[in-house]
Amino acid sequence: DTGVSQNPRHKITKRGQNVTFRCDPISEHNRLYWYRQTLGQGPEFLTYFQNEAQLEKSRLLSDRFSAERPKGSFSTLEIQRTEQGDSAMYLCASSPDGSNYGYTFGSGTRLTVV
Amino acid sequence: AQKITQTQPGMFVQEKEAVTLDCTYDTSDPSYGLFWYKQPSSGEMIFLIYQGSYDQQNATEGRYSLNFQKARKSANLVISASQLGDSAMYFCAMRPEDYGQNFVFGPGTRLSVLP
Numbered sequence: 001d002t003g004v005s006q007n008p009r010h011k012i013t014k015r016g017q018n019v020t021f022r023c024d025p026i027s028e029h030n031r032l033y034w035y036r037q038t039l040g041q042g043p044e045f046l047t048y049f050q051n052e053a054q055l056e057k058s059r060l061l062s063d064r065f066s067a068e069r070p071k072g073s074f075s076t077l078e079i080q081r082t083e084q085g086d087s088a089m090y091l092c093a094s095s096p097d098g099s100n101y102g103y104t105f106g107s108g109t110r111l112t113v114v
Numbered sequence: 115a116q117k118i119t120q121t122q123p124g125m126f127v128q129e130k131e132a133v134t135l136d137c138t139y140d141t142s143d144p145s146y147g148l149f150w151y152k153q154p155s156s157g158e159m160i161f162l163i164y165q166g167s168y169d170q171q172n173a174t175e176g177r178y179s180l181n182f183q184k185a186r187k188s189a190n191l192v193i194s195a196s197q198l199g200d201s202a203m204y205f206c207a208m209r210p211e212d213y214g215q216n217f218v219f220g221p222g223t224r225l226s227v228l229p
Contacts, residue, residue: 040221041222
């Protein structure tokens, strides 16, 4: 296992289009997280899964955003009707149950909305 | 609500010297964890070091140490013997340990190591 994998690495889309990102966590990690990082800022929490259950969602996750983890393995984050303000790095991370230590992050998907 | 403050947008250090990156935090949670992450230009967040709020001793991991002063609510990262590969963004983060799983990150400090 080579860590948390995110695809695509970069995505350029026109305003109003839908985009979907994929995250493959470390296989034995039950927990999966999505964060958003805008330029010059630290990451901000979006949502969290324990296996296939979405347990927590930030108010940053508007109704245009939806995340799934259907089989408790990989996860997808979809943004509908993209806006320029959605331009950011979207980071995925995973951790095992009971971990008080840091997550393992992926390299992120950089979204540019033009 | 939790908040992380990193007052140094950018720092320079000479190769092989030590550098301290500042972090202060605010929380009403009785139990929490403090973390430092490194983000190189490639984008991934690399976990460096962890300090629990009830840990009596400061955490150390190789060249990284965390200067934890609970009364002052500070958790500064000390990097000894800086290397050119240490040039990156550094983020301080906090997570309550009693509930919730999400981190609160600070705005980051960009460290540049000079040859």
